[in-house]
Amino acid sequence: MQAGGFTRKMIRVNLTEGKIMIEDTPSEAVKDFWGGRGLGAYYLYREVPVDTDPLGPENKLVFTIGPLAGTMAPGSNKVNVTFKSPLTGTYSYSLCGGHWGPELKFAGYDGLIVEGKSDQPVYLLIDDNQVEVRPAGHLWGLLIPDTDALLREELGDPFVKVAYIGPAGEKLNRMACITSDRYREFGRGGAGAVMGSKNLKAVVVRGTGEVKGARPQELATLAEEMARELRRHSTAKARRKYGTAEMVQGINYLGFWSTRNFSSGHFEDGEKVSGPAMKNDLVKGDASCYACPVACGKRTAMHIGKYGRVALEGPEFESIGLLGANCGVSQWEYIMKATEVCDAYGMDTMSCGATVSMVMEAFERGRVASGQLDGLEPRFGDGEALVELLIRMGERRGIGDLLAEGVKAAAESLGVPDLAIHVKGLPFATYDPRGCKGMALTYGTSPKGAHHMVSPTMGPEIAGDRFAVEGKGTLVRTVQQYMAVVDSLGFCSSMRFVLSLEKQLQVFRAATGLDCTEEEAMRVGERILNLERMYNVRLGLDRRHDILPRRFLEEPMPEGLSKGQLVEMDALLDDYYAVMGWDQKGIPTGEKIRELELETLIE
Amino acid sequence: MKVISVSVQRCVGCRLCEQWCSYSHNGAVSPTDARIRVLRDLDGERDIPMVCRQCAVPLCAGVCPAGALTRDEKTGAVRVDYNTCAGCGLCVEACPHGAVAVDRNGYPLICDLCGGLPQCAVHCPEGAIRYLRRELVDRDIKISAVRRMGGDR
Numbered sequence: 188m189q190a191g192g193f194t195r196k197m198i199r200v201n202l203t204e205g206k207i208m209i210e211d212t213p214s215e216a217v218k219d220f221w222g223g224r225g226l227g228a229y230y231l232y233r234e235v236p237v238d239t240d241p242l243g244p245e246n247k248l249v250f251t252i253g254p255l256a257g258t259m260a261p262g263s264n265k266v267n268v269t270f271k272s273p274l275t276g277t278y279s280y281s282l283c284g285g286h287w288g289p290e291l292k293f294a295g296y297d298g299l300i301v302e303g304k305s306d307q308p309v310y311l312l313i314d315d316n317q318v319e320v321r322p323a324g325h326l327w328g329l330l331i332p333d334t335d336a337l338l339r340e341e342l343g344d345p346f347v348k349v350a351y352i353g354p355a356g357e358k359l360n361r362m363a364c365i366t367s368d369r370y371r372e373f374g375r376g377g378a379g380a381v382m383g384s385k386n387l388k389a390v391v392v393r394g395t396g397e398v399k400g401a402r403p404q405e406l407a408t409l410a411e412e413m414a415r416e417l418r419r420h421s422t423a424k425a426r427r428k429y430g431t432a433e434m435v436q437g438i439n440y441l442g443f444w445s446t447r448n449f450s451s452g453h454f455e456d457g458e459k460v461s462g463p464a465m466k467n468d469l470v471k472g473d474a475s476c477y478a479c480p481v482a483c484g485k486r487t488a489m490h491i492g493k494y495g496r497v498a499l500e501g502p503e504f505e506s507i508g509l510l511g512a513n514c515g516v517s518q519w520e521y522i523m524k525a526t527e528v529c530d531a532y533g534m535d536t537m538s539c540g541a542t543v544s545m546v547m548e549a550f551e552r553g554r555v556a557s558g559q560l561d562g563l564e565p566r567f568g569d570g571e572a573l574v575e576l577l578i579r580m581g582e583r584r585g586i587g588d589l590l591a592e593g594v595k596a597a598a599e600s601l602g603v604p605d606l607a608i609h610v611k612g613l614p615f616a617t618y619d620p621r622g623c624k625g626m627a628l629t630y631g632t633s634p635k636g637a638h639h640m641v642s643p644t645m646g647p648e649i650a651g652d653r654f655a656v657e658g659k660g661t662l663v664r665t666v667q668q669y670m671a672v673v674d675s676l677g678f679c680s681s682m683r684f685v686l687s688l689e690k691q692l693q694v695f696r697a698a699t700g701l702d703c704t705e706e707e708a709m710r711v712g713e714r715i716l717n718l719e720r721m722y723n724v725r726l727g728l729d730r731r732h733d734i735l736p737r738r739f740l741e742e743p744m745p746e747g748l749s750k751g752q753l754v755e756m757d758a759l760l761d762d763y764y765a766v767m768g769w770d771q772k773g774i775p776t777g778e779k780i781r782e783l784e785l786e787t788l789i790e
Numbered sequence: 791m792k793v794i795s796v797s798v799q800r801c802v803g804c805r806l807c808e809q810w811c812s813y814s815h816n817g818a819v820s821p822t823d824a825r826i827r828v829l830r831d832l833d834g835e836r837d838i839p840m841v842c843r844q845c846a847v848p849l850c851a852g853v854c855p856a857g858a859l860t861r862d863e864k865t866g867a868v869r870v871d872y873n874t875c876a877g878c879g880l881c882v883e884a885c886p887h888g889a890v891a892v893d894r895n896g897y898p899l900i901c902d903l904c905g906g907l908p909q910c911a912v913h914c915p916e917g918a919i920r921y922l923r924r925e926l927v928d929r930d931i932k933i934s935a936v937r938r939m940g941g942d943r
Contacts, residue, residue: 257819258819259809259813261806286805286830293820332832335832336832336833345829346821369832395821395822395894396820396822397812397816397818397819397820397822397823398818398819398820399817399819403813403817407813414806414913471835472802472836474803474837475802475803475804475805476804477804477805478804478805480804480915482802482916486835488835498835
C-alpha cells in the first residue's frame, strides 16, 4: 500500500457534526516530528489552544502511530495519544502497547484525531477505508470485559482490535484510562475522561492492508538480528521471566521504592511481592504485544475467598508499587483484586493507588475522620479498604466522587494538600527521587506531571552516583531526548535495553528510506521536548510548577540505603535549565526556539 | 513427511509468525495475507496459532468441487491450483482447524510449508510453532494433556 512506514493519511472525526474526514499527514510534521509522540505534539500545539476545557468539546484526542509500527521491526507496537489533561490541566500524552496501534496502521493510517462531542453515546468503527460512527447506548455503563465481549460478538470478528473506556471514563474520573484489548492502557493523565466527555465509548479497528518498508529485505535482516539479541539480553530475559516486577527487589533493596504514601523508600514486605514471588504465586503464562519477542506481560490468576477467581495480565511493577507497597499492602489477593477493579472500571492503577495512599496517610494521622470517608477506616496495609475505595472511585460513589477528581483536588478538599504527592497534579511513579536524584528532574520537568518514563534515569544512576546532583541535568536531558525519539518511532521502551540509538535508526532508515544521523535524531527529540514545554509555558507554567512536594525537599529519607537523602531541587533545576538552553524560570529562550526551527509553529 | 505443529501452551501471541509468513510470500507485512493467524482468546487467557496441519486426508481437498487442492510432491503440503479454484469457500468451512484464510480476491490461502522451510517455525521465538515429522507431533501435546488431567497447576 505504501513504502516508507508512514501512510501519510490521518482520520479526523468531528463528533459534534458526525463528520469524518481523511486528510494527509503534513510533510513538515513528518519531517520534523516523525510519528507517535512527536506528531502528537505538532497537532496539539496547533489545534488545542490555551483556554480549552480539558473535558469540553474543544479538547482533542490525537492518536498517532510511529513509522515503524506494522513493519518487521520488533517491539514497534506503541501508539500515542496526546491531549490536554483533565487531571493536570497541562499538556499530556500517553503510550499504549498491545495490538491496537499496528492494526490502525494496517487499516492505512498514521493516526486518528477525535474532536467535538457527540450528544449520544457512540463508538467509532474503522474498517479499512470505511469509517463510521455507530450508536453505543447499549455499551454505555458496561465494564471493560463486558464491553470487549459484546463488541466482538456484535461485529462477529474476534480479530478486531478495540480501544475503549469503562465506567470511570464515562463518569469523567480524571484518572480514567483508555484501555485496548482488555490489558493494555493509555494509562496516565486521564485520556479516558476526555474520551468519556465526548460520549465516545470505543474505537474498533479492522485493518486488512499491508505495510511495506522502503527496503524490506534490509529490514527483515535487521529484525532477525535484533530478535536474536533480545533473546540473549539479560534484562530482556529477566523481563520475560518476571515481567516488569523483576525490578522490585533491586529498587526496594536500594531504598527508593515508594512506600506508605512516599514516606519511605523501603518496603519491609518487599520480598512477598517480588518478581520471583509473583512468578511462584500467580503467573500462569506470558502474553506479548505485537511483534515483541520479550513478552513481559504476565497472565496471572488466583482464587480469592471473598472475591472469587481473579484473572488478569499483570500486575506490573508500578501497579505492585502504588497499589501495594505505597499503600502498605503486601498480600497478593488485594493487589490482584485492586488491579482487577482498576482494569474493569478503566482507571490508572498508578494515580488511583497514589490517591488511596494519600487518604490512608490522612486517616492514620487523624487529619481526616472516618465520617468524611463513608465510615471507612483506611489504614496502611488495609487491602479491603483499598479495594473498596477503588470501586467507589470507579463508580464516583460516596467519597469516591471526590477522589475521582484526582489526588491534588481531593487532598485540597480534605484539607491535607501536603499529603498529595504529585507534580502538576499527576502522582509520582514508584521511584523515590531522594534515592535517585535524576528522577526529581524527571518528575519535575515532565510536561505531563510526575511520570517516570519521560526519562527513566534509574539504570545509569544506579550504575553511577545516584545521590549526586552534579551531571544530572545533562543526564536527564539526554534521556529525555532519547525517549522522545523512542516514543516517536513507536518502539516500546523495553526495546531500548538492546537497541542502541544507532540500531533504531538503522531500522528507521530501512523502513522509511529517509536518512537520519544520531545527531539529527537527538535534535528531533529536543524539538519535541521544547514544543511540549512551550505548550505549558503558553498556559502560564514555569519553574514554580516544576517543584516537588515538600516531603522530598525537607523530610530526609528515614531508613534504608538511601537514608538521610533529600532532593536539592533548586540546584537540580538550575543545572537542567542551563543545559536545556532555558532561562532561570524554565522558559526556552528565543535563541533555542530559533535553533530548533520552532518559531513558525510557535508564533 | 514433516508438518507444522502448534503449542497453545507456548504461544504468547507476538504474531511474529504472521509477519514472516506474509513477508516471505509477498514482501510486505499484513496479518490478513498470512497463512497463519494467532487468535488471542481474551477470556481463555491464551493465544492460539491457527495454521494448516496438513491432515492425512485433507478435508479441504475432499470438499473442493473443482479439484483444485492437491498435495505438493516435494513437501506434501496441500497446494491450491489457482487456475482451477473457483473461490467457492467450501474449504474454509471444511477445515477443522479454522486454518484456511481467504485473500482479497476470495481465493483460499493455505500454508505451503514455504517449500520445506516454514518461516513461521523458523522465527517463532517460543518454540510454539515447530516443523516436525508427523509421528513426533503428539509428544508435546501429551504433557499438556497430562497436566490438564491433574487439574489447575
